[in-house]
Amino acid sequence: MVSFSSPKVIVQIAIAGAQILGRAFAAAGRQAIQNAKSTPANAIGSDVAGVSNATSGSLTDKLTREHRMTLDEARLILNLKKEDSAERILEHYQHLFKANSPPPAPAKPAAAPKGGRQPPPLAHSHYLQSKVVRARERLEAEAKAGEQPAAEASPTTPPPPSSAPPPETGGKSN
Template identity: 65%
Template sequence: SSPRAIIQILVTGSQILGKAFWEAGRQAVKNAKYTPSNAIGGDVAGVSGATSGSVTDVLTRQHRMTLDEAHLILNTRKADTLPVVLQKYEHLFKQNSPPPPPEAGKPAPKVPPPYSHYLQSKVVRAKERIEAEANA
């Protein structure tokens, strides 16, 4: 009776495990095929909604960034003047720039300060978007 119980446990366990893997596979296929209705495939959020011919929508499509996103990146408000925006831009650009090479005769720092080319690019694009809106 003992070998029979062990075999029954193994069979039942393998059936449960098989069903679990089968359902996981089906769910994976569903997830792979699913695209949300608001997905825009590689574009920035908000760009797909810019479908009219207005100046703001044209600039949003051209720069692939909404004005709100640009203000969020630079930590500015819509009411801020262009000099304030440029001041924030310069600060963020400098913070995300690579450090200058060490001067001759001075040792390089053991741990260089962090910088991010990606963030620096986002800051530049945000400034360009705000300037384009101001010039429009």
């Protein structure tokens, strides 16, 4: 019978495990180097919500680059649908802004509850609050752009050529 408690077997298992772990780390390192070489340097963390895809000269793409947020992302942040009204946008904005605001400072220290434990302070997030504000601004900019009359939105174009011949001057030429 073979005894598995011998120190030689334990050392062999430890060495085999270390070799396997070393090979895995080496392969992960090689893959990380390969990924770093194939990823453009300016693409790391710079694309916010598809902003780099907004390359056309359209008004929507211009607003996406300016606000660094797509229209879809703004709707997701405020939990809105495409057909929601301006009043609904404002309701969602106010609710989310208030939910992520820091609590007002208490006027006087509150008495400790009977259990001796204080309730945890309400959580707030300046980051989320700023995302909510930026989402509202993006939606408002899109709405303002949609309200522009067609004459203001596009440059003036010459009138189409008429198919009628030009009028004659009435005099005969010789």
